[in-house]
Amino acid sequence: MVFSSLVFLYAFLPAVLIAVFVLPKHLQNTALLLFSLLFYGWGEPVLILLMILSFTLAYLLGFPIARNRSLRPRRAKMWTVISSCTTLSFLFFFKYYNFVAGALSALPFWNVPVLSALRLPIGISFYTFQILSYTIDLYRGNADLQRNYIAFGTYVSLFPQLIAGPIVRYREVDAELRNRTVTVPDFAVGVSRFCAGLSKKILLGDPLAQAHLYYRDLLSSAPDTLSAWMSIICYTLHLYFDFSGYSDMAIGLGRMFGFRFPENFRYPYLAGSVTEFWRRWHITLSAWFREYVYIPLGGNRRGRLKQLRNLAVVWLLTGLWHGASWNFLLWGAYFLFFLILEHFVYGRYLSRAPRFLRHFYTMGIVCVSFLIFSETDLGVIGKTALYLAGVGCPSASSVALYQTRMLLPLLILACIGATPLPKRIFTRLTASGNNASWIKPLSCGLSLLLCTAYLTDASFSPFEYLNF
Amino acid sequence: MRSAAFVTLFSFLMVIFLFGISFFIIPDSSFSVQENRSLQTRPAFSFRALLSGKFTAAVNDWYADQFPLRDRLVGIKSAAELALGKGENNGILLGENGQLAKRLFDVRHPDGTVTKKTDAADREQLQRSAEGVNRAAANATVPTVFLFTGRTLDLAASCFSYPVSGEPIDEFRSVLSENVCAPDVITPLRELFESGEAVTFRTDHHWTPLGAYYAYTAVMDALGREGEILPLSAFEASVVSESFFGTFWSAAGFKDVKPDRVELLLYGNEDTFTVTEDGNPRQGLYRPEALFGKDHYLIFPGATYDVVTVSKPGGGARPRLLVAKDSFANCLVPFLAQHFEIVMLNLSSVKNDFTDLTALSETYRADAVLVVYTFSNILEADVLPRLK
Structure with a gap:
């Protein structure tokens, strides 16, 4: 199930709200777990068993880790490795097996069968990383053992962040899993955040995705430079509104149920360097890699060469985390390249450059990165890169110009929406007590209604039988 | 501030519960005159359909097809698209006259x-x-x-x-x-x-x-x-x-x-x-x-x-x-x-x-x-x- 669906908004959400707030406190986790399993099983009725198996094993293996961590650290380490490898093996098999098999089969004398029936379980990358954070933090002594199976299952499968993050580290919600209270202001903050996220996704993200597809199709039949740029600009904006909208909804829903999830985005498109961009984009993933990969490898404390190696490991893994194909590996390598340049070559000069220049530089790199991100076919990436440079195509076709003109208001709204300006205006408007009492509820209600209209129309598919 | 929170909470809950409940109260219609097609009605449950994903897909369609005030909501969306200056909705252009x-x-x-x-x-x-x-x-x-x-x-x-x-x-x-x-x-x-x-x-x-x-x-x-x-x-x-x-x-x-x-x-x-x-x-x-x-x-x-x-x-x-x-x-x-x-x-x-x-x-x-x-x-x- 996804948040941006009528079934979620008007059946699942009312039902889970009633269940959680009517039941006594000690049964709330059970209700959340059951509803989360329903939420997941709605889209993955079979592979839900994999998730349950995954968190059950991690839960059980947590006991020997906790028992041994102070007196027998080597044994605790062994159990940590066993638990982590078990958790990772599911991810590896379902997400990367076919990629590796395909890559190996390209080598001489290797013939690894590709399993065409293998499907990627929804959200496996997210829940695997959450489980790992528990196992590792438990070993390090940064988290307490969770003895309650229901509470641990709730942590892993909690529906707000289950399928698209933010990646919540166990210790961040440990206390809330054991005891939490929801106040009316808390709930209202959650509602506003959820409505803002829903609007970002449905009113901006989805139309931008359609626009991206339109230009992409145009590129395959009648390419021009304008379409190439518009295609990646629309995709760049779409990805932000889609992903950060989803994170907002997750954070908002979490708040409604008494959880405070970490922020995942901080206006990434305002960044003045690639390094800064990654401090603002998918923050919980970067934080996870920093804490569980980069720093354990030595970070930047063991010389420049080791730091380079560590950066390479982290960024290639970051690329692969997003998907098992060469373009994602290339995407990671692409960012690695610019991060290394900024770290070791021109970072100092960049920080002194005028703000608009830094911004222009960053957005250029980010937009092109999303071309690599959005296309699994390396040939298409190469061709589009040529069109971007104006090679082998006219500068702008009349239909591309028309489409761009028609999209302009949406694009302007999207560009403004990617800055803190709307939030600032909203905060100023609601700063005085009188305004706050009607602007917030009104905007929440209206945005919910408008999103519902867009969702209803998405299903609206007239049957034009006479058109055949 | 607290009263604003109450009103926010109330308006949100009112929208989701009003639509949520009226969806069940209003009887299904089997045909959409406007779209000239049959609509999805309440799907029958079976474990086989559930496991194959067909049941959940049918429920999604059922919600989408039978949603209260559906035609009116579609009108709101097309009006919003026009207000955005797109001049079209669902690939249909709106021209002079x-x-x-x-x-x-x-x-x-x-x-x-x-x-x-x-x-x-x-x-x-x-x-x-x-x-x-x-x-x-x-x-x-x-x-x-x-x-x-x-x-x-x-x-x-x-x-x-x-x-x-x-x-x-x-x-x-x-x-x-x-x-x-x-x-x-x-x-x-x-x-x-x-x-x-x-x-x-x-x-x-x-x-x-x-x-x-x-x-x-x-x-x-x-x-x-x-x-x-x-x-x-x-x-x-x-x-x-x-x-x-x-x-x-x-x-x-x-x-x-x-x-x-x-x-x-x-x-x-x-x-x-x-x-x-x-x-x-x-x-x-x-x-x-x-x-x-x-x-x-x-x-x-x-x-x-x-x-x-x-x-x-x-x-x-x-x-x-x-x-x-x-x-x-x-x-x-x-x-x-x-x-x-x-x-x-x-x-x-x-x-x-x-x-x-x-x-x-x-x-x-x-x-x-x-x-x-x-x-x-x-x-x-x-x-x-x-x-x-």
């Missing part, structure tokens, strides 16, 4: 994949279609006329700021060989439209009887029967509907667009014809009961039947015209029926393949063959490349 037109088409690639919604015509599909036409014309044993009708956008281009390009049509025509008889009806109809004649509907993708009349004169001309053409003054205009909302309107959901008027051009003898649709005969060229439904274009003979014959009592001696067609021919046939015994074959049929025109013209002992096909169908359906 409430003229609607479909903008984008699907493109079928040779490998079977379909690119949805693009402005760019698929040149290979045009080439293959033109080759099919050339082949059929070369094989033809009786006079054969090809009538390629334009999209609304081609005729009503002056209503839109969208840059309509005649290039794909010109390109298609340039590949046709010299022995193909394909009179250009798009240019004269566009000129007529620009001079204010209602040759195409505003809310539907078809031409009007008036537009079809001009096409009829072109066909008669091409068949060498220009002397038999009935003048427009021989027909009496009769408005049978002023409440026709066509396919464009259904797809766009624009609420402020006025309905179309259906004006038949009657010769006076329409009741004497017998129309046989897939073997079922009925009296009268037109089907007035269609006016009780949503799609008033169904008043014209043909609808989506595979084989339709139109004959006049004692018309056995009249020449026979085989019309291989899409739905545009339905509006044209009443004029041609004044001169010919007609057999209409639906080129879009999923059950029958009517692309072997040479063999079919012999089967039906046709004296002439007319192919009526829309330009958008040339690009979207793989029919013309198979013509023989």
